[in-house]
Amino acid sequence: MNSIITSPVLNDFTHAFTTRLGGVSNPPYDSFNFAIKWGDEKSAVCSNYSILADLLHTKAPIYTSQQVHGNSIYQIRVDDTLESVQNIQADALICYHPDALVGVCTADCVPILIGVSGFAVAAVHAGWRGTLNKITMRTIERLLLDGCRPLDIRVAMGPSICLNCLEIGEEVASLFEVDFKNCVRRDVGIAKPHLDLKQCLMMQLQALSIQPEQVDINLACTCCQKERFFSYRRSGSQTGQHLSCIGWH
Numbered sequence: 155m156n157s158i159i160t161s162p163v164l165n166d167f168t169h170a171f172t173t174r175l176g177g178v179s180n181p182p183y184d185s186f187n188f189a190i191k192w193g194d195e196k197s198a199v200c201s202n203y204s205i206l207a208d209l210l211h212t213k214a215p216i217y218t219s220q221q222v223h224g225n226s227i228y229q230i231r232v233d234d235t236l237e238s239v240q241n242i243q244a245d246a247l248i249c250y251h252p253d254a255l256v257g258v259c260t261a262d263c264v265p266i267l268i269g270v271s272g273f274a275v276a277a278v279h280a281g282w283r284g285t286l287n288k289i290t291m292r293t294i295e296r297l298l299l300d301g302c303r304p305l306d307i308r309v310a311m312g313p314s315i316c317l318n319c320l321e322i323g324e325e326v327a328s329l330f331e332v333d334f335k336n337c338v339r340r341d342v343g344i345a346k347p348h349l350d351l352k353q354c355l356m357m358q359l360q361a362l363s364i365q366p367e368q369v370d371i372n373l374a375c376t377c378c379q380k381e382r383f384f385s386y387r388r389s390g391s392q393t394g395q396h397l398s399c400i401g402w403h
């Protein structure tokens with residue numbers, strides 16, 4: 155079963171972008187759901203974490219934070235507990251030690267996994283607000299400040315909502331048109347503007363001199379592919395969330 159998706163640029167790392175397949179949650183969270191905030195049973199989500207850990211052959215803790223569409227980054231410390239980090243508001247997690255995985259939950263937003271061999275891993279949650287707030291750029295800038303070399307960075311973007319499905323309001327469109335004019339589409343015959351979020355993110359990576367060969371983009375759309383993915387745009391909060399996580403080998 156295709157429960158998880160991996161990226162060729164992250165072959166050196168234990169990592170996964172989950173799909174909705176292969177878990178134990180009941181509808182409408184069926185079945186590989188990693189969030190309890192929309193009403194799923196905690197025990198089902200815990201079982202899903204165990205299933206994922208088995209698939210990844212890891213016993214290391216998988217840290218997630220309270221995601222708020224902001225641009226705060228949290229660095230995992232050796233003595234952090236899973237519960238303490240879950241209460242921290244952050245949309246990016248960085249880990250510099252090899253005994254943990256960091257993850258983000260999404261259901262349309264872009265999950266971004268970053269690996270720097272022998273140095274660090276990071277997981278970023280980038281919706282449109284986070285992208286405007288430069289959460290991905292800030293995370294990479296932090297890694298660079300801490301001494302990693304730009305050429306050693308690998309970035310994988312997981313399944314998220316596509317251009318055709320991501321309709322936005324005029325107000326949001328005008329915010330994006332300041333720096334991302336080509337990412338906002340106003341095609342003839344379509345009432346509202348649409349946004350190519352992954353293209354915005356790619357532009358941000360290029361601004362930091364991350365080369366295209368260092369980046370892998372999974373183009374699967376969470377909203378189009380109902381059988382494979384959860385989608386907030388399609389289902390509202392009557393759905394689950396994916397987990398995207400990464401750790402050192």
Ligand SMILES: [Zn+2]
Binds near residue numbers: 315316317376377379
């Ligand atoms: Zn789509």
